Amino acid sequence: MSAARRAEVEKTARLVGVDAGGLGFLAGLPGEDVRAFREQAGAALNDGAPEMLDRIAAATKLVPAPVAAAISQKALGPRLAAAVAGRLEAGRAADIIARLPVDFTAESCAHLDPRKIAGIVDRLEEGLVVRIAVALAERRDHLTMGRFVGHLRDGVLGRILERIGDTDVLRAGFYVDQPERLPRILELMDDDRLGSVVRAAAAAGLWEEALAVADAVGGEQRLRIARLTARLDxxxxxxxxxxxxxxxxxxxxxxxxxxxxxxxxxxxxxxxxxxxxxxxxxxxxxxxxxxxxxxxxxxxxxxxxxxxxxxxxxxxxxxxxxxxxxxxxxxxxxxxxxxxxxxxxxxxxxxxxxxxxxxxxxxxxx
CATH class of the missing domain: 1.25.40 (Serine Threonine Protein Phosphatase 5, Tetratricopeptide repeat)
Structure with missing residues (x-):
């Protein structure tokens, strides 16, 4: 199975709550088809959620954001809170998220409707986004990091890159949902940092992930990867x-x-x-x-x-x-x-x- 296809199968497995080994029927399909299937499944799961979520979301709009945050944390839990956030206007969801503990938000991120990510992230304070990203790295939830990274502004990406390790960069890049953003992420790293990431691929046995990232970029960034790799011992x-x-x-x-x-x-x-x-x-x-x-x-x-x-x-x-x-x-x-x-x-x-x-x-x- 190609690395890109493996990433898509693992993302799909996370979405439907099964082990990736149970989705062997997807292994022979092109990665683009697996991605389309995942996106359709995600839309069906989120759009077909119980009406109860709409009632909770409607009630949440009637109370101040700090109160809604307390309800989310104490009564709903990360999964249900994420489902409700997906039914709120992006600005309102961001107001509530800003008042939640970072660890709670990081756990909730794994369950947020992907179609809502861009609107919510764009309204969060940059420092909070950085703290959430670091928390996700500490939880080793690189798949969720990959869902969010393509929606982040350059300034936020640069601050996150300063705070997370080389293997975190590789694993999140492997799972990125917007591969067209990968060249820009590489541009934000100087040769010393990118070379360190390449060495981490060798040390941690992450060559499949590294090659998948290289395959997703072209031009100058692919040439940089090739040259830095050739400098390894x-x-x-x-x-x-x-x-x-x-x-x-x-x-x-x-x-x-x-x-x-x-x-x-x-x-x-x-x-x-x-x-x-x-x-x-x-x-x-x-x-x-x-x-x-x-x-x-x-x-x-x-x-x-x-x-x-x-x-x-x-x-x-x-x-x-x-x-x-x-x-x-x-x-x-x-x-x-x-x-x-x-x-x-x-x-x-x-x-x-x-x-x-x-x-x-x-x-x-x-």
């Missing part, structure tokens, strides 16, 4: 390659490697896991499935001789359809200069199979 980078192989994340990692300069690419090529024929065979299969030859071949060309031979053998062992797809993609991207050195490393049988393919015969001589 050999053991840290080796752990990234192992996780990529085991979790099938080549589709995310290879575009990052493709952004590196020659020196950094050579450093990656020297990593011990990339000399393992099983790892390289998995990479080749992933590249066939995704068409990422333009990202993979420069790395393959930088590998030591034995590793390049392993790549050539893995390619030669592909089925006819896969090998045909390889040739067509190489031709489409005009990558012959990079792929022919690998063809030379194939045994006679592998080369002949390649030359006999219709896709190869249909191509003009490189």
């Amino acid at each position: 050999g053991a840290e980078l080796a752990s990234l390659v192992r996780v990529t192989h085991e979790a099938g994340l080549w589709e995310t990692l290879l575009p990052l490697v493709a952004l590196l300069g020659e020196e950094d690419r050579l450093a990656v090529a020297r990593l011990e896991p990339l000399h393992d024929p099983r790892v390289l065979a998995g990479a080749v299969r992933a590249v066939v499935a995704t068409g990422l030859w333009g990202a993979f071949l420069p790395l393959a060309g930088a590998l030591p001789a034995e590793a390049r031979k392993a790549v050539a053998d893995a390619a030669a062992g592909l089925g006819d359809e896969e090998l045909d797809a390889l040739v067509r993609e190489v031709a489409r991207q005009d990558l012959w200069e990079l792929v022919l050195p690998l063809v030379e490393l194939m045994d006679d049988t592998g080369r002949q199979r390649l030359f006999d393919l219709p896709a190869f015969r249909d191509q003009p001589a490189p």
